[in-house]
Amino acid sequence: MEHVVSLTDRLASIGGRRSSAGRGHIRVDGVAITFGSGRKAHHAVMETSLDIKPGEFVCILGPSGCGKSTLLSSIAGYVRPSSGEVIVDNVPVRGPGPERGMVFQQYSLFPWKTIRENIVFGPKVAGRPKAELEAIGATFLEMVGLAKFAQSYPAELSGGMQQRVGIARALANSPSVLLMDEPFGALDAQTRLMMQESLLEIWSAFGITVVFVTHDVDEAIFLADRIVIMSASPGSVIADLKVTLPRPRSQDMATTDAFMELKRACHERIRAESLKAFAQQSQ
């Protein structure tokens, strides 16, 4: 991962973008999402507005079932808002698109394709020439430290390695926005910390906008410029906190007063909502 910057230079030379600077502006404009209709209607997200600047790293926290994934999916274009709209770089989102990469908790790789084939899948479908696919494959395999596993299959890799492939696969499409739904939730604590550090290196090298859903307050503070906290269902934004810790971040910042103060502020807000969510779900 230490070669991220030089690798992004190489990416520029093969037709990819070195940086998405200026791109990746997300506007969530009065978005409400209801599943079903009539008496079966379920209001998952209440009217929500967010303005996420190009290159910003935003984490979304909130109690289980409050609509975090649903909101993220509306930015990805998998879920259509019932009212309001999502606008990315002045274009209304009408469905998924290569400029918005998505990484899920479950690695969702193609099990029958090699690691290299998984990574170059998007650019191949987009019709990029063979020589470019070779270069993209080599670049991203190296970036996530998996060059030796180019010809392996997903089942032969650990969870952390598979998630690195998932991130590389999303980045291989040169997105301006990376949407991540609890991407490290299934990993052990140590691997999770390493993945967080790697993600920050990639983010700072690419200048990409990241929206990251997590349950983990420490993870959110370590990663984010901004933490958006959602209420119990139906979800709406109840806090939007700036993380002023300096960058580059290091794990030992977790013991600083600033970190602890922010952690306390997040927990205070989430606890009341989690109790409400628990009560709702047990009725």
Ligand SMILES: Nc1ncnc2c1ncn2[C@@H]1O[C@H](COP(=O)(O)OP(=O)(O)OP(=O)(O)O)[C@@H](O)[C@H]1O
């Ligand atoms: N496709 C769907 N059809 C009907 N209801 C749905 C659908 N997707 C999500 N929901 C409901 O919308 C609500 C919000 O779900 P969502 O997965 O967005 O919550 P979440 O905050 O991401 O939860 P968790 O933290 O537990 O992953 C839940 O009550 C869920 O059951």
